[in-house]
Amino acid sequence: MPHSYIKRILDARVYDVARETPVDEAMLMSRRLGNQVWLKREDLQPVFSFKLRGAYNKMQKLTPEQLACGVVAASAGNHAQGLAMAAQRMGVKATIVMPRTTPAIKVDAVRNRGAKVVLQGDSFEDASLYAQKLVTEKSMVYVHPFDDPDVIAGQGTVGMEIVRQHQRPLDAIFVPVGGGGLLAGVAAYVKYVWPQTRIIGVEPADAACLQLALERGRRAVLPEVGLFADGCAVAQIGKEPFRVIRHTVDEVITAGTDEICAAIKDIFEDTRAIAEPAGALALAGLKKYVEHSGVQQQELLAIVSGANTNFDRLRYISERTEIGEQREAVISVTIPERPGSFRAFCGALGRRNITEFNYRYSDPGQALVFLGLSVVPGGGDLAELLADLQRQGYATEDMTDNEMAKLHIRYMVGGRAPPDLENEVVYRVEFPERPGALLKFLSGLGQRWNISMFHYRNHGAAYGRILAGIQVPRSERRQFREMLDAINYPYWEETANRAYQLYLGQSPERA
Template sequence: MPQSYIKKILDARVYDVAIESPVDPAPQLSRRLNNNVLLKREDLQPVFSFKLRGAYNKMMHLTEEERRKGVIAASAGNHAQGLALSATKLGVKATIVMPRTTPQIKVDAVRARGGKVVLQGDTYDEASNYAKKLVQEKGMVYVHPYDDPEVIAGQGTVGMEILRQVHGPLDAVFVPVGGGGLAAGVAAYIKFVRPEVKVIAVEPEDAACLKLAMEKQRRARLPEVGIFADGVAVAQIGKETFRVLRKTIDDVITANTDEICAAIKDIFDDTRSIAEPAGALALAGLKKYVEREGCEGKTLLAIDSGANTNFDRLRYISERTEIGEQREAILSVTIPERPGSFKKFCNALGKRNITEFNYRYGDDQDAQIFVGVSVRQGGEDRRELVSSLEGMGYPVLDMTDNEMAKLHIRHLVGGHRPASVEHELLYRFEFPERPGALMNFLTKLGNRWNISLFHYRNHGAAYGRVLVALQADPTQRKDLESFLDKLAYPYHEESENPAYKLFLS
C-alpha cells in the first residue's frame, strides 16, 4: 500500500547532496489566473533537477559489495547527473547509458560529475535495454531512474517539503510524470498526510503513458514517444510507480508542445530562470486545469522539476511560446495582387500588432500571404479576427493549430521568381521595432512600385528587419534609390546576394 512509503520518505537520506528547495510565489501568473500560484523550485538543486534525491537515497541503501561492483543506469540526463554526483561523493564508479537524443548540456554535465557516458539508442527505452545488457555482462548494479522503492522514497521528500513549507490552504499540487517516480513519492506522502490536497499528474500529449495506463487500468506501452520534453519521454509507466499512482493520483492532464513552451516563458517572467520542457510541464498542466475548472482564489502549486536544456533550443521555444499562450494567430489570407493591397490589409487589422508577414508573387490575380497577428489570450479574439476579415471579403484559413504550418511552411513561403516578374530588385530594411512600425513602413513605401516578395518576423529585438523585392525597370532605378534614401530607414540592396540568386530569383 502507498502508506508503506511514509516511513521510507521520512528516513530518506537526501540532504547530503540535495537542498531543501524553496517554494516561490509566481505573482504575475497568479494575477493573470486569479489564483495563488506557487512553484517548487527543484531546478535550483546542485544538478538543476530533483533526480539526485532518489539516486542518492538508492546509493545509500546499497551494500559495500554492491558499491564495489559499480553502478549503471539508463537516463535522458537528469537521473544520470544525480547518480554521477551521488556516486562520486561515495567513491563509486558510475556508468550512464544515455539516448543519442539527449541534450548535449546533460551529457557534458554527467561527464563533469565523474560519470562514464555511453550513448545508445534514440529513446530512453532503447538506452535502458542496453544498460540491462551491460548489467548481465559486467555485473554492475542497476539503479533505476524511477521504478525502485528507494528512488521513489527519495523523490517523495519533495512532497514532504511542500507540506512543511506551504502554510495555510493548499488546493492542488501538479507533478510532472515520465516514469512516475516523482509523482508516486509526492502523491504517497501528500495523500497520507493531507488527503484533501489534490495531486494531479501532468504528461506531454505525445508521451502520456500514465494516462494510457489509467484508461486501460493496466500498464501499456505507447507505440512511439515524443522527445521535446526529453526528461519525461517514457513509453511505459513503471510497474511500482503505477501501483502507487493508481491509488493516489486525482487526475491526469496532458499538455502539448506550445503549452509547455508558454509555461517556460511564465516561469521566466516570474523567476528569471529558464526551465527545461519537462521542468515546466507541471505548470502547463496547472494552467489547463484552471481554464478547465474555471477556479479562482485557489492555492495551486506546480513542481518546477528541472532546468537542463540546451541554449540553442530556446530559439524554438521562443517561436512557439506566443501560440502556446494563444496570443498569436497564424493565418493564410488571400488578397488582390495589386499595388496597395498590403497596406489596405494592414488597415483591416486595425491596431493589432503584426508578428509575421510572408509573401511571394504567384500570379497577377491573387496574392497568398502567411501572416502572424497578436491576439488577446484565449480563442475568442482569434475567432473574431477571422470573422472580421472574412466580413471584409478576405478568404482566410486559420492555421494556428496547424503543426506543419508552424514548423515548416512559415519558413518556406517564397520560392523562385515567376517568369512574369521582371526587373526585380531585392532590399533588406531595418526600422525601429514598435507598435505600428510595419504599417508606417508600408505607408511610406506607397504604391508606386509593386512588391513581389515580402518577409518580416517580429523577434522582439530593438530593430525590425524586412526583406522586400520591388519591381522597378532600369529607367526607374534612380528614382527608386532616391525614394529609399528619403525613407530614413537603413537599407541594403541584396539583388546580387548569391543566396537570393540560388533560392529566390
C-alpha cells in the same frame, strides 16, 4: 499500499547531497490566473533537478559488496547527473548509458561528475537494454530512474518539504510525469497528510504513458514517444509507480509543445530562471487546469522539476511561446492582386502588431499572404478578427494549429511548383538529431525517385525535421511508403495539407 511509503520517505537519506528547495509564489502568474500559484523550485538542486534525491537514497541502501561492483543506470540526463553526483560523493564507480538524443549539456554534466558515459540508441528504452546488458556481463548494480521503492521514497521528500513549508493544505499540486517516480512519491506522502488536496499528474501530449495505462487499466507501451520534453520521454509508466499512482492521483492532464514553451516563459518572467521543457510541464498543466475548470482564489502548486536544457534550444522555445500563450495567431489571407490592395488589407487589420508577413505573387487575380500577428489570449479576439476580415471580403484560414505551417511553411512561402512538375507527393519526417541521421534518410530514398522540394531546419532540439516533395508515380506509391517504413523514422504524408496546397503546390488550374 501507498501508506507503506510514509516511513520510507521519512527515513530517506537525501540531504547529504540534496537541498531543501524553496516554495516561491509566482506573483505574475497568480495575478493572471486569479489563483495563488506556487512553484516548488527543484531546478535549484546542485544538479538542477530533483533526480538527485532518489539516486542518493537508493545508493544509501546498497550493501558495501554491491557498491564495490559499481553502479549503472540508463537515463536521458537528470537521473544520470543525480547518480553521478551521488557516486562521486560516496566514492563509487558509476557508468551512465544515455540515448544519443540527450542534450549535450546533460552529457557533459555527467562526465564532469566523474561518471563514465556510454551513448546508446535513440530512446530511453534503447539505453535501458544496454544498461541491463552491463549488469549481466559485469555484475554492476542497476539504479533505476523511477521503478524502485527507494528511488520513489527519495523523490517523495519533495512532497514532505511541500507539506512542511506550506503548512496548510493546498487545493492542488501539479507534478510532471515521465516514468512516474516523482508523482508516486509526492502523491503517497501528500495524500496521507492532506487527503483533500488534489494530486494532478502532467504529461507531454506526445509521451502520455500514464494516461494510456489509466485508460486501459494496466501498463502499456506507447508506439512512439515525442522527444521535446526529453526528461519525460518514457514509453511505459513504471510498474511500482503505477501501483501507487492508481490509489493516490486524482487526475492526469497532457500539455502540448506550445503550452510547455509558454510555461517556460512564465517561469522565467516570475523567477528569471529557465526551466527545461520537462521542468515547466507541471505549470503548463496547472494553467490548462485553471482554464478548463474555471477555478478561482485557490492555492495551486507546480513542481519545477529541472533546468537542464541546451542554450540553442531556446530559439525554438521562443518561436513557439507566443502561440502557446495564445498571444500569436498564424493565418492565411487571400487578397486581390492589384495596386493598393496591400495597403487596404493593412488598414483592415487596424493597429494590430504584425509578427510575421510573407507574401508571394500567385496569379494575376489574387495574392496569398501568410501572416503572424498578436492577439488577446482566450480565442475570442482571433475569431472576431477572422469574422471581420471575411465581412470585408477577404478569404481567411486559421493556421495557428497547423503543425506543418508553423514548422515549415512560414519559412518557405513563395515556392509554388512549376506547371510541368508531375506526381509530387509531400512528406514530413522526424528523426533523432545526431550525426548520420539525415544521411540515413537520403540514402534510404536511393536514386529511384526525384526530390522536387526539400526543407530541413535544425530547431535546436533533440530531433530534426524534414519537409520533402518527391516525384512518385501513382503506381509506385505503395513501394515508396514501404521504403519510408524501412528507414524507420516517424513520417506523415502532407500532400493534402491545406498549407502546402496554398503556398507550395501547383495552382489549381495547373494541377
